[in-house]
Amino acid sequence: MTGLLGLPAFDSLPRRIRDAADSQILQVAARALARPDALRLYAGESDLPTPEFIVAAAAQAMREGHTRYVLSRGIEPLRDAIARYHLRTYDTPVQADRISVTVGGMQALSLTLQAILEPGDQIIVPVPVWPNIIEAARLVGAEPVLVREAFDEACGWQVDIEALLAAVTPRTRAIFINSPGNPTGATLTLAQLRRLLDHCRSRGIWIVADEVYNRMNHDDARHAPSFIPLIDPEDRVIVTNTFSKNWSMTGWRCGWVVAPRSMGPAWDNLLQYGSTGVTTFVQHAAIAAIDHGDEHIARMRSQIREARQVICDALASSPRARMAPPAGAFYLFFSVQGLRDSRQFAFDLLDATGVALAPGSAFGPQGEGWMRLCFGVSMPTLRTAAQRLVPFVDAWRP
Numbered sequence: 309m310t311g312l313l314g315l316p317a318f319d320s321l322p323r324r325i326r327d328a329a330d331s332q333i334l335q336v337a338a339r340a341l342a343r344p345d346a347l348r349l350y351a352g353e354s355d356l357p358t359p360e361f362i363v364a365a366a367a368q369a370m371r372e373g374h375t376r377y378v379l380s381r382g383i384e385p386l387r388d389a390i391a392r393y394h395l396r397t398y399d400t401p402v403q404a405d406r407i408s409v410t411v412g413g414m415q416a417l418s419l420t421l422q423a424i425l426e427p428g429d430q431i432i433v434p435v436p437v438w439p440n441i442i443e444a445a446r447l448v449g450a451e452p453v454l455v456r457e458a459f460d461e462a463c464g465w466q467v468d469i470e471a472l473l474a475a476v477t478p479r480t481r482a483i484f485i486n487s488p489g490n491p492t493g494a495t496l497t498l499a500q501l502r503r504l505l506d507h508c509r510s511r512g513i514w515i516v517a518d519e520v521y522n523r524m525n526h527d528d529a530r531h532a533p534s535f536i537p538l539i540d541p542e543d544r545v546i547v548t549n550t551f552s553k554n555w556s557m558t559g560w561r562c563g564w565v566v567a568p569r570s571m572g573p574a575w576d577n578l579l580q581y582g583s584t585g586v587t588t589f590v591q592h593a594a595i596a597a598i599d600h601g602d603e604h605i606a607r608m609r610s611q612i613r614e615a616r617q618v619i620c621d622a623l624a625s626s627p628r629a630r631m632a633p634p635a636g637a638f639y640l641f642f643s644v645q646g647l648r649d650s651r652q653f654a655f656d657l658l659d660a661t662g663v664a665l666a667p668g669s670a671f672g673p674q675g676e677g678w679m680r681l682c683f684g685v686s687m688p689t690l691r692t693a694a695q696r697l698v699p700f701v702d703a704w705r706p
């Protein structure tokens with residue numbers, strides 16, 4: 309179809325819109341949909357249902373008439389509940405006036421980037437990384453500067469803080485930190501977060517801290533190291549979070565940011581003009597989730613820890629797999645000897661076994677040669693997937 313000037317409408321869109329990359333994860337998803345028996349380990353979600361008490365709270369809120377416009381930054385009881393969550397989880401008071409409720413963790417990130425980046429600014433991003441952050445930065449005209457994480461079997465995936473700092477230029481406006489990280493599970497220590505914060509404070513650089521996997525740490529601590537206890541209310545740090553992962557609410561689209569207090573009016577506007585806030589009855593359900601969901605989080609944490617053990621033990625039994633148990637999140641990012649085309653490997657694996665994984669190339673060129681498996685799924689699904697995956701890996705040759 310062509311438009312008025314004889315050009316297809318798509319061609320007349322701004323370059324930054326035309327250039328946005330398609331998600332390679334969705335390409336695998338599309339192929340997996342054609343197979344009803346596929347084991348879907350490509351997505352970043354658990355297959356557990358949202359807990360019933362959260363569903364009930366949403367239904368009740370709808371019946372009570374919570375179906376109308378509310379303040380764009382979120383209803384006060386939810387912002388208060390999120391403040392209470394920070395106090396009890398991080399032993400850190402975070403006042404509700406620093407909190408804004410967003411349409412999932414994704415809008416938390418995209419509005420954060422809109423708020424702090426000018427076209428032409430650079431944002432430093434450790435890679436491999438969840439691709440949405442790269443494309444969201446490009447959509448606002450910024451330039452992502454990619455710094456490779458290191459891998460070895462003994463230490464797993466690690467973000468090199470000194471390499472991040474060495475990548476700083478006069479155009480650097482922000483550094484993106486996703487810890488624990490998707491897809492590698494790399495998790496920064498508190499000392500590393502401090503080092504980064506000190507450096508960014510002295511240079512006026514923003515830190516965008518995506519902490520959506522912060523409760524998915526595989527040691528005994530209550531949470532992975534977080535910026536929350538380290539930052540002052542006016543530090544140039546924005547911490548983004550979501551209800552999606554901890555509370556099994558990916559489809560509900562509710563998240564939040566903790567931002568400097570003085571940005572409050574900016575967040576009013578960003579949310580007013582970005583989405584006019586999150587669905588009202590979802591916000592009421594989110595209060596129930598955050599106030600009464602600690603037991604669910606504890607169960608989820610122990611389940612993914614067990615799942616991590618199961619999948620790592622299974623793959624470690626193959627001499628052809630290259631991997632290390634991830635420090636956090638619910639992904640195993642592994643490689644297979646000779647693997648160069650992860651997209652093709654994903655298709656071949658799916659066709660031969662019904663196991664659907666995300667190709668590493670979906671997480672940037674630095675992820676090529678690797679595969680991402682989400683072990684947040686139920687144990688029977690994971691065990692079946694492992695039983696099919698390991699013989700395939702053993703037998704596979706480039």
Ligand code: PLP
Pocket residue numbers: 352411412413414415438486489490518520550551552558561562563
């Ligand atoms: N940040 C990271 C690192 C993620 O992996 C995801 C989802 O997979 C998000 C943010 C977005 O979360 P949400 O589904 O709440 O938008």
